[in-house]
Amino acid sequence: MKIIMLGAPGAGKGTQAKRISEKYNIPHISTGDIFRENIKNKTEIGMKAKNYMDQGLLVPDEVVVDLVAARLSQEDCKNGYVLDGFPRTTPQASALEKAVDSIDYAINIDVPDEEIIGRMAGRRACTSCGATYHIEMNPTKKPGICDACGNEVVQRDDDKEETVLKRLNVYKEQTQPLIEYYQNKDILVSIDGTQDIDDVTNDIIKILGA
Numbered sequence: 001m002k003i004i005m006l007g008a009p010g011a012g013k014g015t016q017a018k019r020i021s022e023k024y025n026i027p028h029i030s031t032g033d034i035f036r037e038n039i040k041n042k043t044e045i046g047m048k049a050k051n052y053m054d055q056g057l058l059v060p061d062e063v064v065v066d067l068v069a070a071r072l073s074q075e076d077c078k079n080g081y082v083l084d085g086f087p088r089t090t091p092q093a094s095a096l097e098k099a100v101d102s103i104d105y106a107i108n109i110d111v112p113d114e115e116i117i118g119r120m121a122g123r124r125a126c127t128s129c130g131a132t133y134h135i136e137m138n139p140t141k142k143p144g145i146c147d148a149c150g151n152e153v154v155q156r157d158d159d160k161e162e163t164v165l166k167r168l169n170v171y172k173e174q175t176q177p178l179i180e181y182y183q184n185k186d187i188l189v190s191i192d193g194t195q196d197i198d199d200v201t202n203d204i205i206k207i208l209g210a
């Protein structure tokens with residue numbers, strides 16, 4: 001079962017990827033984790049990636065694809081995996097296709113822009129312990145004060161509306177074309193991501209099978 005997760009930033013694909021991974025006992029693979037691991041272990045390709053990152057440059061597709069392909073060739077991936085955060089562009093998707101066997105499902109967690117903006121604008125994070133909250137869905141007990149450690153909670157720059165809009169635009173330009181790409185391959189599944197997290201998971205399980 002080889003799965004790719006698609007969806008705008010804030011659509012909840014990381015959460016769903018984790019649940020799929022647990023339910024079907026396949027690894028949850030995020031590019032962030034692969035980067036961290038390869039840099040920590042000072043692999044050749046990891047050092048190559050770090051070189052770009054240290055200069056503030058985007059890591060080129062061929063380096064990212066090599067990193068992901070190496071990870072997917074490991075023993076724990078032989079029964080499948082759920083890829084989260086990759087591919088981000090159609091060139092990456094076609095490179096992935098050349099590097100690995102075919103993908104079985106591309107699961108798109110569909111959430112309208114207004115809801116994405118609302119979700120992200122309501123996020124708050126503790127300045128001290130890093131605990132995260134949401135002013136509507138998961139508020140602190142005392143307004144502005146972290147439940148866990150009593151320090152101040154604030155809106156991160158990443159969650160400010162201006163930043164969220166920028167990220168949504170990048171997503172639309174670069175990543176949204178993947179929806180059509182996988183639709184044409186007949187492996188796209190769109191899930192209503194405005195539902196409760198549990199209902200989203202149940203819809204996915206209905207498609208993948210129990």
Ligand SMILES: [Zn+2]
Nearest residue numbers: 126129146149
């Ligand atoms: Zn705290």
